[in-house]
Each structure stands twice: as C-alpha cells, then as structure tokens.
Amino acid sequence: MASKTVTQNGIAQHSANYGSVVTHHTAKSGHTHPVVHIPSPVAHYDTTISKPVRKYLGTYGLIPPEPDTYEVQKKRCLAQLRSKQTNIGKFIYLSQLRNANVHLFYRILTDHFTEITPLVYTPVVGEACQRWSEIYMQPEGMYLSYMDKGNIANVLKNWPREHVEITVVTDGSRILGLGDLGVNGMGIPIGKLALYTGCAGIRPEGTLPLTIDLGTSNKAFREDPMYLGSRRDKVTPEEEAAYLDELMAALKERWPDIVIQFEDWKNPFPSLAKYRQDYAMFNDDIQGTGAVIMGGIIGAVKQSGVDPKDHRAVFLGAGSAGVGVAQQIVEYFVHEGMTEEDAKKCFWLVDSKGLVTLDRGDKLADHKVYFARDDNDSQQYKTLEEVVDHVKPTIIMGLSTIGGAFTTEILQKMGKTNKRPIIFPLSNPVSKSECTFEEAIVNTEGRALFASGSPFYPYEYEGKTYHPGQGNNMYVFPGIGLGTILCKAVKVTDAMIYASGEALPTMITDEEKELALLYPQITRIRDVSARVALYVIRAAQKDNVDRLHHLREMSDEKLETWIKDHMYDPHSEVESTENELDSLAKDLAHTRSLSQEKNPLKL
Ligand SMILES: NC(=O)c1ccc[n+]([C@@H]2O[C@H](COP(=O)([O-])OP(=O)(O)OC[C@H]3O[C@@H](n4cnc5c(N)ncnc54)[C@H](O)[C@@H]3O)[C@@H](O)[C@H]2O)c1
Numbered sequence: 001m002a003s004k005t006v007t008q009n010g011i012a013q014h015s016a017n018y019g020s021v022v023t024h025h026t027a028k029s030g031h032t033h034p035v036v037h038i039p040s041p042v043a044h045y046d047t048t049i050s051k052p053v054r055k056y057l058g059t060y061g062l063i064p065p066e067p068d069t070y071e072v073q074k075k076r077c078l079a080q081l082r083s084k085q086t087n088i089g090k091f092i093y094l095s096q097l098r099n100a101n102v103h104l105f106y107r108i109l110t111d112h113f114t115e116i117t118p119l120v121y122t123p124v125v126g127e128a129c130q131r132w133s134e135i136y137m138q139p140e141g142m143y144l145s146y147m148d149k150g151n152i153a154n155v156l157k158n159w160p161r162e163h164v165e166i167t168v169v170t171d172g173s174r175i176l177g178l179g180d181l182g183v184n185g186m187g188i189p190i191g192k193l194a195l196y197t198g199c200a201g202i203r204p205e206g207t208l209p210l211t212i213d214l215g216t217s218n219k220a221f222r223e224d225p226m227y228l229g230s231r232r233d234k235v236t237p238e239e240e241a242a243y244l245d246e247l248m249a250a251l252k253e254r255w256p257d258i259v260i261q262f263e264d265w266k267n268p269f270p271s272l273a274k275y276r277q278d279y280a281m282f283n284d285d286i287q288g289t290g291a292v293i294m295g296g297i298i299g300a301v302k303q304s305g306v307d308p309k310d311h312r313a314v315f316l317g318a319g320s321a322g323v324g325v326a327q328q329i330v331e332y333f334v335h336e337g338m339t340e341e342d343a344k345k346c347f348w349l350v351d352s353k354g355l356v357t358l359d360r361g362d363k364l365a366d367h368k369v370y371f372a373r374d375d376n377d378s379q380q381y382k383t384l385e386e387v388v389d390h391v392k393p394t395i396i397m398g399l400s401t402i403g404g405a406f407t408t409e410i411l412q413k414m415g416k417t418n419k420r421p422i423i424f425p426l427s428n429p430v431s432k433s434e435c436t437f438e439e440a441i442v443n444t445e446g447r448a449l450f451a452s453g454s455p456f457y458p459y460e461y462e463g464k465t466y467h468p469g470q471g472n473n474m475y476v477f478p479g480i481g482l483g484t485i486l487c488k489a490v491k492v493t494d495a496m497i498y499a500s501g502e503a504l505p506t507m508i509t510d511e512e513k514e515l516a517l518l519y520p521q522i523t524r525i526r527d528v529s530a531r532v533a534l535y536v537i538r539a540a541q542k543d544n545v546d547r548l549h550h551l552r553e554m555s556d557e558k559l560e561t562w563i564k565d566h567m568y569d570p571h572s573e574v575e576s577t578e579n580e581l582d583s584l585a586k587d588l589a590h591t592r593s594l595s596q597e598k599n600p601l602k603l
C-alpha cells in the first residue's frame with residue numbers, strides 16, 4: 001500500500017525538514033520547541049533520484065537537474081575525499097557526507113572498506129577526538145551531562161528517532177591509548193556505530209552514539225576555552241555508579257530491547273559485573289578485544305607449531321584489554337584440554353610497575369589478582385626486557401598504550417628463541433603501537449606471526465611481500481551486536497562472547513592461510529560479521545537467553561542467509577526508495593487524474 005510505504009520510510013514526516021531547524025511537538029506547557037533534527041536516514045537530495053520522485057518529494061529544483069548514476073556520484077565523492085591533504089580533512093569530509101546523504105556514505109564505505117575504515121575509525125578517529133572541540137559542527141549523537149542526574153529519562157526523550165536498537169556509550173575517560181579526552185571522546189561511539197552499520201548492517205537510524213560528561217581529568221581541556229564539556233574534575237566512582245544506574249534504567253525504559261556497548265572507560269570492570277545480568281550489554285574493550293584476539297591466537301598457535309600447553313605469553317599492559325584478552329585465551333586453552341590452573345600459568349602480565357606478582361608490595365587492582373604470579377621466588381622484574389629474559393616467551397602482546405615498547409632488542413630475542421614468534425602490538429592508534437609491522441618482520445627475519453590493533457601496510461622484505469593482520473575488535477563487536485539484536489537476547493553471556501571469537505578462523509580462506517593471515521581480509525567484513533552473528537545466536541540459544549525461538553529450528557545455512565537478509569544494505573536502499581517512490585508517484589498521479597482533483601502534492 002502506498003500510504004504504508006510513506007510511513008515506513010519516514011518520508012512524509014521528514015521530507016520538508018531534512019537537516020534543518022524545525023518546530024517540533026507541542027509540549028505540555030503549550031509551547032512549541034525548536035528542535036535540531038538529526039539528519040533523516042532518507043537521502044532526499046541524492047542526485048540519482050529521478051525527476052518524478054524529486055517532484056513528489058518537493059526537492060525538484062533544489063538539486064542540479066540531470067540525475068546521476070551511482071558510479072558518477074562515487075567518483076565525485078572519492079575525488080573530493082582524496083583531494084583533502086590531511087587525514088583530519090578526510091575525516092571531516094566523510095562526516096559531512098554521512099550527514100548529507102547517509103546511504104551514499106555507507107555505499108562508499110562498503111565498496112572501499114580498506115581505504116575508508118581507517119579514516120572514520122581507528123586510527124584517524126583518535127586525532128578527531130583529540131581535536132573534537134576544534135572540528136565540531138553538529139550533533140551526531142547524544143551528550144548527557146552529570147547535571148542531568150535525576151532527569152536522564154526525560155533528556156533521552158529528545159532523541160528524535162523512535163527505534164534505537166543499539167547504543168555505544170563512553171565517558172571519554174580512556175580513548176584508545178590517548179588518555180582522558182572527556183566529551184571529545186564522542187568520535188569513538190560515532191565511529192564504532194558507523195562500523196555497526198557498515199560491517200553488520202544495523203540500520204543507521206537504529207544506532208545511538210552516547211557520550212556522558214562526568215567531568216574530565218584532562219587539565220589542558222578544562223582550561224581550553226574551546227572545550228565543549230564541563231570544567232569539573234572527574235566525578236567519584238560512587239557518583240559514577242549512581243549515575244550509571246539511572247542511565248541504564250532510562251535507556252531500557254525508552255527502548256526495552258536496546259543493546260548497550262560500553263566503550264573506552266577507565267576501569268570498566270565494575271560496570272560490566274554490575275549490569276551484565278540485567279541488561280543486554282557488553283564491554284567491548286574487555287570482552288570484544290578478548291574474543292577477537294582469541295580468534296587470531298587460534299590460527300597463530302596452529303601456525304607456530306607449538307602445543308597450547310607449551311606457550312608462554314608475556315603481556316605488556318594489565319588493564320581492561322590486557323586482562324580481557326588473557327582471560328579469553330585461558331578459556332581457549334581450557335577448550336583445548338588444559339586445566340584452568342595450568343592455562344593460567346601460561347601468562348605473565350606486566351604493568352607500569354613491572355611484572356604483576358602477589359608479593360610486589362603494592363595493592364593490586366582486583367582485576368589483576370587472578371593473573372598475579374606467585375612463582376617469582378620473591379624476585380621482582382621491573383622492565384619488559386627483564387621479564388622477556390626471565391620467561392623466554394613464545395607470545396608477546398602489547399596492550400599498554402606505550403608506543404615502541406617492543407624494542408629492537410626484545411623483537412630480536414623473540415626471533416632467536418622462537419621459530420614463529422607471535423607478536424601482537426595491539427595498542428591504538430598507530431603512535432601507541434608497541435612496534436610497527438616493519439620492525440616485527442625485519443627483527444625476526446620475516447618469521448613473526450603478527451597482528452596489530454591499528455592497520456599497517458603490507459611490507460616487502462628480501463623480495464617477499466608480508467601481510468599484517470589487524471587484531472582489532474572491529475572484527476567481532478558488529479557481529480556480537482547484530483546477533484544479540486536479531487535473536488532478541490536478554491543478555492550477552494560468556495559463551496556468546498567466546499563464540500564470536502571462535503567464528504573468525506572459520507572465515508579464513510585457503511588463500512589467506514597461504515599469506516599467513518590471522519584474520520580474514522577486511523573487504524569481506526560483512527560476511528565475517530554475519531558468521532559472527534550466527535555463532536553468537538547459536539550460543540545464545542544454548543544458554544537459553546534468546547527470545548526469537550523460531551530461529552532455533554533453522555539449519556546453520558538457513559540462519560546465516562536469514563541474518564544476511566536482515567542486514568541493511570546501502571546499495572539496495574537508494575534503488576528501493578527510488579522504486580517505491582516512483583510507483584507511489586505514479587499511483588498518486590493516476591488517482592489524481594481519476595478524481596480530477598487539484599494537485600495537493602507539487603507534482
Ligand atoms: N586492538 C584492539 O582491538 C584493542 C582493544 C582494546 C584496547 N586496545 C588498546 O589497548 C591499550 C590499553 O587499553 P586498556 O583499556 O587496557 O587501558 P587501561 O588503561 O585499562 O590499561 C593500560 C595498561 O597499561 C599499563 N601501562 C601503562 N604504562 C605502562 C608502562 N610504561 N609499562 C608497562 N605497562 C604500562 C597500565 O599499568 C595498564 O595495566 C589502548 O591503547 C587501547 O587502544 C586495543
């Protein structure tokens with residue numbers, strides 16, 4: 001039915017006010033409030049839209065007259081993008097494109113994942129966050145302040161979209177390895193959710209980027225007149241906890257099925273423990289990172305030729321990501337037949353004070369205690385190099401935020417003691433990476449099994465081209481969210497997280513194995529996300545936390561196809577909007593000619 005089409009696409013409501021200030025609903029007081037509209041998901045000014053449809057939309061005459069093809073449109077956009085001299089210029093251009101024409105943005109992102117992802121996500125999003133106050137132009141998500149305490153549910157009502165399926169929420173207190181960036185951290189929820197849409201096909205209008213201003217410990221920002229957040233110091237952990245209780249309840253009240261991803265919080269362990277039973281939530285830095293690195297380690301362990309029980313893993317960094325990854329690999333080793341006690345002994349964690357031991361003399365944070373060593377004969381090891389000499393690791397992981405911490409000496413030692421050393425510098429962005437791909441290859445004569453958090457280019461060494469893996473949680477969080485949404489899981493269980501990592505090696509092709517790749521090529525990320533979602537749904541079913549029970553009856557093949565059918569595809573979007581509107585325009589013209597009535601629709 002024609003009228004249904006109009007409502008479904010939100011066209012009728014939004015056509016006249018796209019991207020502009022409009023008068024909104026009348027509040028109880030009787031006043032009308034001006035509301036800045038978050039840009040409509042329907043790209044009314046798309047230059048491929050045909051003339052009859054432009055007339056129907058009321059955009060005839062507002063766009064250059066001759067309709068484009070997508071190929072030409074894309075060429076124009078890529079030329080504009082590539083003409084920008086700096087990465088931040090490219091980031092700004094792509095944000096503008098997303099706000100001007102959301103389907104076009106996602107068409108280009110999905111056609112050029114390798115080029116565009118680093119510009120809207122890690123690493124360039126890091127620079128964008130550092131300079132957010134300088135480059136800010138328009139709202140693309142919600143900013144909640146500590147001042148809103150007691151009133152959060154009402155503030156959430158201002159979000160102009162009815163159906164939010166997923167939110168990524170940060171307080172900006174640990175943005176990548178760049179420290180506390182306060183409200184400037186907003187780039188991260190926006191970037192993560194862009195990948196939810198691009199990689200996992202969550203509809204753009206179903207996503208809510210959310211940044212909470214709980215103050216900032218960043219003194220330079222507090223003193224910067226351009227800074228857009230509050231000038232107060234960080235709230236206390238108790239104040240934060242009470243605020244989060246209210247926020248979580250308010251989110252669920254407005255959107256009962258919402259999936260909530262916590263991102264880039266300093267010490268996020270308490271909130272994960274507190275909310276994971278009552279909400280469909282997960283922490284990407286602890287759990288998503290744990291799963292994605294486990295997925296890469298499964299292949300690396302196989303390629304190393306060393307039995308899991310004989311691996312010795314040294315981790316630089318014992319924070320959310322370090323502990324999350326170590327815990328997840330323990331689980332994998334247990335799946336491989338080891339006892340938990342033996343699996344745990346394969347790990348040596350190093351923080352800013354040195355090797356984490358039970359008798360180090362400082363009070364260890366709760367999350368470090370599980371991995372604290374008790375076999376150090378009272379000796380303390382202060383530096384990574386000392387620990388490497390002591391342990392002779394087969395694996396080194398970097399989740400420390402310390403760029404260059406894997407020195408030439410350390411890499412060469414890894415090369416000397418291992419046939420295939422496993423070297424994962426995982427800190428972001430590139431400036432914080434513990435080593436570069438080139439350093440890992442050169443210092444191990446090309447034998448390193450490598451994955452990094454930020455992307456690196458392939459590297460040619462002694463006549464052979466080596467390909468780096470990108471061990472970034474972007475390979476799993478989109479699929480975790482998609483699977484959770486689609487099966488309507490009431491919570492995100494450990495088994496669902498484990499399954500997301502387990503799905504990754506199943507997607508590596510023989511060609512990728514030949515190249516010693518530990519992760520599938522990014523160009524296949526949509527298929528990878530669908531596979532991750534499949535595994536997540538199966539695990540949810542086993543744990544009995546799913547609510548869409550008819551999915552249980554489907555074969556894996558059928559379910560994977562069903563998942564793909566439910567993914568937003570920006571390529572079909574513009575055509576189907578065009579087709580629907582075109583037939584709608586024809587219908588209306590026909591009805592009008594039948595009834596001889598005056599044209600109410602600017603046709
Ligand atoms: N690749 C990925 O997908 C991924 C995912 C999550 C986090 N990360 C990266 O991991 C890094 C850490 O994130 P996090 O959430 O664990 O942060 P965190 O603040 O919780 O932990 C940082 C850890 O590094 C340690 N550290 C700091 N300085 C050190 C030093 N000089 N020597 C040794 N250790 C030191 C700290 O003691 C702490 O244990 C960040 O750069 C982040 O971007 C990457």
Ligand SMILES: O=C(O)C[C@H](O)C(=O)O
Pocket residue numbers: 122175176177264284285427428453472473474
């Ligand atoms: O954001 C990323 O690129 C990965 C990860 O979540 C991080 O905090 O570094």
Ligand SMILES: [Mg+2]
Pocket residue numbers: 176263264284285
């Ligand atoms: Mg993160």
